[in-house]
Amino acid sequence: MIAIIDYGVGNLFSLSSSLRYLGLENKLTNKREDIQAADRIILPGVGAFADAAEKLRQTGLVDTIKEETAAGKPLLGICLGMQLLFEKSLEYGEHQGLGLIPGEICPIQPDLRQPLKVPHIGWNSLRFTEKAYDEGKRVHPLLKYSRNGDYVYYVHSFYAKNCGENTLAVSEYDVEIPGAVANGSVLGTQFHPEKSGSAGLAMLKAFSEL
Amino acid sequence: MITKRIIPCLDVRNGRVVKGVNFEGIQDVASPVEMARFYNESGADELVFYDITASVEERKLFTDILTEVAQEIFIPLTVGGGINTLEDFDRVLKCGADKVSVNSGAIRDQGLIPAAAKKYGDQCVVLSMDVKRVDGRFMLFARGGRENTGIDALEWAERGVKNGAGELVVNSIDTDGVKKGFDIEMLKAVADRVNVPIIASGGAGCMEDFRELFQDPRIDAGLAASIFHFKEIQIGDLKRYLRENGIEMRI
Numbered sequence A: 001m002i003a004i005i006d007y008g009v010g011n012l013f014s015l016s017s018s019l020r021y022l023g024l025e026n027k028l029t030n031k032r033e034d035i036q037a038a039d040r041i042i043l044p045g046v047g048a049f050a051d052a053a054e055k056l057r058q059t060g061l062v063d064t065i066k067e068e069t070a071a072g073k074p075l076l077g078i079c080l081g082m083q084l085l086f087e088k089s090l091e092y093g094e095h096q097g098l099g100l101i102p103g104e105i106c107p108i109q110p111d112l113r114q115p116l117k118v119p120h121i122g123w124n125s126l127r128f129t130e131k132a133y134d135e136g137k138r139v140h141p142l143l144k145y146s147r148n149g150d151y152v153y154y155v156h157s158f159y160a161k162n163c164g165e166n167t168l169a170v171s172e173y174d175v176e177i178p179g180a181v182a183n184g185s186v187l188g189t190q191f192h193p194e195k196s197g198s199a200g201l202a203m204l205k206a207f208s209e210l
Numbered sequence B: 001m002i003t004k005r006i007i008p009c010l011d012v013r014n015g016r017v018v019k020g021v022n023f024e025g026i027q028d029v030a031s032p033v034e035m036a037r038f039y040n041e042s043g044a045d046e047l048v049f050y051d052i053t054a055s056v057e058e059r060k061l062f063t064d065i066l067t068e069v070a071q072e073i074f075i076p077l078t079v080g081g082g083i084n085t086l087e088d089f090d091r092v093l094k095c096g097a098d099k100v101s102v103n104s105g106a107i108r109d110q111g112l113i114p115a116a117a118k119k120y121g122d123q124c125v126v127l128s129m130d131v132k133r134v135d136g137r138f139m140l141f142a143r144g145g146r147e148n149t150g151i152d153a154l155e156w157a158e159r160g161v162k163n164g165a166g167e168l169v170v171n172s173i174d175t176d177g178v179k180k181g182f183d184i185e186m187l188k189a190v191a192d193r194v195n196v197p198i199i200a201s202g203g204a205g206c207m208e209d210f211r212e213l214f215q216d217p218r219i220d221a222g223l224a225a226s227i228f229h230f231k232e233i234q235i236g237d238l239k240r241y242l243r244e245n246g247i248e249m250r251i
Helices: A013-021 A032-037 A049-058 A062-070 A080-084 A197-208 B032-042 B056-070 B086-094 B104-108 B112-120 B153-162 B184-191 B207-213 B235-244
Strands: A002-005 A026-029 A040-043 A075-078 A086-089 A101-107 A120-125 A151-156 A158-161 A167-173 A175-183 A186-189 B005-013 B016-021 B024-030 B047-051 B077-080 B099-102 B125-134 B137-142 B147-152 B167-172 B198-201 B221-224
Touching (some): A002 A032, A026 A032, A049 A086, A080 A158, A120 A167, A120 A175, A151 A197, A158 A175, B005 B198, B005 B235, B016 B032, B024 B032, B032 B056, B032 B235, B086 B099, B086 B112, B104 B137, B153 B167
Parallel strands (some): A040 A075, A075 A186, A086 A101, B005 B221, B047 B077, B077 B099, B167 B198, B198 B221
Antiparallel strands (some): A167 A175, A175 A186
């Protein structure tokens, strides 16, 4: 069973539907027992970092998430859920994240050289980085059903920086946006796999087989 | 690179997809769920559903259809039509919509966009506007394009974005249903005033119209209904054609 952490942030209908479509049992939950009993955890999220981080803390689940991932249980953060996995965010002030992946979340706007729109909304192609491959040139298991160049759907105004060691795939938006990240069994996608058509479903399926 | 988006729009009434020409003379086309499947397989980047029903019973039918679509199609879904309150946002978001498009509701209640943006985030709020030239000015129309509000459309767009609209759908009443191309002049005027994604609507008749539309880097998406519904243009063919012409497309 995949536990989708329900902490009152964002719309979980599509995420739950997409897992069900893949035949994957899942449960929206904010209960410790469910997260402990699950094979895998998904941390979703949209909205503002500080607000979401606070709501997640209020559930009292942060320690449970850290314990479970430390024991090797796969965790996938999606969009703001991915951002929460990092050490800190500079979105309107400085806020602490879960610290499961080194790096920080910064605004896109000041780093742009071209007059692009922010939020970065729409379909963008993923380019696998060299970190996507192991020494035997095998692709990371999260990407095993993906193709280099697959298009995925983004909606965000902030992005992860100083996390090159843990970045599996990036998208170009004048700056390089880390699209998929991994630190051991802690994984994240800045894009929405549940909104990225077959390319997104492929990645959710790969996550379910980790 | 980020792609330009091709978005079919499904106007739904009484559980069926319909399409008007100049907002009048509506014809029945087909089942919304079947059409959503077809468009998803054809490579549509997003789907827009407009609920053009009036009664409460039909509204229930609409949300049932939306739920069915959202359970099997995993690309962004935008819902519009009859969105007047935060409860309306809530109703369609619970059925699987990702974004909610407001039009007349935002004119009647100017607090709607800021309240919705605060509650659901800017990315969720799409301001859809029906615009028509009146005495050389772009004016905002309401009630499905029937009523001149007397509001300057460019000021309306700017205000909507300041209030938290994350995207704009600009529908030109002047070119809608005419199939002679998008209203590039109107779209450029809007793009001069706002810095959020702009979805162009009204006037697409052939593939060249989309190529011309995307010559302006500030236009992010093209929306159309009848030319896709009647298969005058196949989305797959359109996207290949645009890519061959140097426009980034998801294929």
